[in-house]
Amino acid sequence: MREAALLSVRGLAAHFVTRAGTLRAVDGVDLDLASGEVLGLVGESGCGKTVLALSLMRLVEPPGRLVAGSITFDGNDVTAMDTRTITRLRGRGMGMIFQQPRTSLDPVIRIGNQIAEPLISHAGMSRAAAAREAIALLEAVGIPGAEAKARAYPHELSGGQAQRVMIAIALALKPRLLIADEPTTSLDVTVQAQILALLRERCRALGTALILVTHDIGVVAQLADRVAVMYAGRIVEQGPVGDIFAAPAHPYTQGLLQSAPVLGRRRERLAAIEGNIPDLSRPIPGCAFAPRCDHRPTMGERCDREMPPALAVTPAHAARCWRLATP
């Protein structure tokens, strides 16, 4: 583990247990993040990246729950925290913004009051002080006419403005980590770049680490220091952004990069990779990508039977692929 580790996740698993069966949305994830670092978490929709993001703040809701693993944040085990401590952590230590900013704001509470909420309950500010601070925060995220907007209701905002407000709320108490789950997916193309620039600027200014969850590898290239590629509930490759883009080690990452859309053009499906993502309600003993993998025919049955461990490509770059084990 590196020295300045802010977040360290080991063997994390989040399952959804229903009558129809158990869905292994996150199944044994290891992840590290240093202070102030920007990590891009990439994968197709349905690969479990949103559930992983929610798991880090223990926001997975029933029937989903964390079934194994540890999350160490700032030296404390998040999985072992009591309700009061986790609530405090969410308020001060970590923040999160979501894919649908407009519905993520309470429709019947004025914007200013929603920003003031964590200030009052976690920083002990008075109502008046929190209201003033809320306006300052709105200005910091580039909302024009902040004073008037503080009195507006969410339905009066555009999607881009709502995401700015969400960022203001999430960063109100200068958390050490911000998790952004597809923060620009629902926004207009022209607004997407502005929001990403704002995210980078605010996180740098506050020294906040950022986990950017996205299916858009172009966004990662722009923003991230490091990249983690997720497939079927597992991190299949992790490393510095330059290494991953220059020399992707996992066949899935290679496929992702080949099918990378032109920046700004949305694409949820990755046409270049044949086949579909596996059914997560069945246990997968081997490599989940094997059925779609071009190398599977030459690799043999080991890929189907045994899950490859994270194998080092360089000291900072690892991938779960048996090809790295073959000499």
Next chain:
Amino acid sequence: MSAAASLPTSRLAWVLDRLWHNRSARIGGGIIAIILLCAAFAPWIAPHDPMAIDTLRRLEPPSAEHWLGTDEVGRDLASRLIHGTRYFVLICLITTVIAGVIGTVLGLISGAGPLIADAVIMRFVDVLLAFPTILLVLAVIAILGPSLTTAMVAVGIGNIPGYARLVRSAALTIRREEYVEAARALGASELGIIFGTVLPNIVSPLVVYTSYAMPLAALAAAALSFLGLGAQPPAPEWGAMLVNARSFLFTAWWAVAAPGLAIFAAILGLNLLGNALRDVLDPRDA
């Protein structure tokens, strides 16, 4: 995610299988099954003639001879309850058929027919919906005069607007589906589309809606009989049985409790079965 949806068995078999494994469905289904059996074989099951008066044995408490006691003119309460199941089943069927058939036809014409028909029918339904059901029912009874038939017709009419609304919106949704567009492109007639494509696809919402509507209709009909606006004494209809028994509440509570509990249990059975059906067919709020 649901593996069951892809099973090769038919949908009905799947629904029945899920119901069989549902506790609420088993209890509710059990109650309804008992009622249906009683209704089918009432004369053979009932120990006494439900109408036989015995003035020497009035308001007797439960005994070996009269399991549930006797009413104010000495009729056997148990036998009357058993025969009462026939009224219950009849009421459930008639009210649901009236409301379901007329409502579905109106809804289909409205949702799949010409625009002018839609406008006319929906204004009509809006007016009916603006009426609390009880007033609609009372208006019909006032016009036709109180009797069991009137009560069933009135409750049936009172439930037409709900069915019409439901079917219309379902029909509108389904008509926009691609497979309906495809059928139309292949030259299917509008009528053929309605009966061949739209109708089969609204069966599930219809069943779910009926699971709400039927117990309410049965309760309403029983209440009308209790008020003297439905089945008339001496008919062994459960609501009507309470009309006279109520005067003896303080001295012969069993004469009130027996029909009261019978209605309660029957409605509970319908509601339990309905809950289970909704869980299976409409798993949104499981």
Next chain:
Amino acid sequence: MGGYIARRILLVIPVVIGILLLTFMVRAVIPTDAVTAMYEGQITDQEAEATTALIRAKFHLDRPWYIQFGYYVRDVARGDLGESVRLRRPVSEEIGYRYLNTLWLTLSALAIGIGIGVPAGIIAAARKDTWMDVTAMTVGLLGISMPAFFFGLLLILVFAVWLQIVPVVPRGGAALLLPALTLGLIEAAPISRLARSGMIEMLRRDHIRAARARGMSEAAVIMRHALPGTLLGILTVVGLQFGQLLGGAFIIEVIFGWRGIGELAVKAIQWRDFALTQAIILVSAGSYVAINLAIDILYVWIDPRVDYTRA
């Protein structure tokens, strides 16, 4: 906002016409009955023919139905609801105080129903799948399956006969207690189910997760972010529930001898007193429409999301 309210009021017009037509039918389908019912046996056969013609003319029964309907609408607009054949006095006199009695009963019952049903439903939703939820929902299921008339008799038996807490024939305010309790407890069942499903649906929304993500305590999430929206949802349903309540009130009034319009309506139908029946239905339906209109307008006032410019 004014425009929205105006449009909402305009939508009421066809409904009012519909109500007038339907209530008109109550009397119009049996025009001769009103005449014979009023004077049967009091006059000789010879007189009868002439008198009948006179009376028919007086009540405009000799005119086409649409003219009759015109007279009916005019009379209603003047507040003239006709005369009760049985009670031999203007319907409006009899209905007035009974209407207030029914209003008292339904409002007290609604207060009890909301007071028990809403907290029960919200606790059940917040503690979904725990013993509290299971208990609340089981009681709720029993409640919606319970016939109001049987429940009323049960309460009389328990409170007046066995426990003797209330007199069998109560007077004054005490007379309201049992009927309101019966109706309120019955009504609490569907309200609690609505509150629970509304709350569960609300707790699934994005903004609830976002509120948790910014470190709001579970209590704050429920009270501040989930409850207001849920209550707004319940408000609209309560308007519709008023119709149910009215139906329940009719039965409860008969059981407890509460002199409201429900009890009168049942008598009127049995007496075949069509003017009285007609007037009761008209007044009740009118109130129902007015209440739902008021709730819709109230909704616009409270909910900032309702877009007044469209809708």
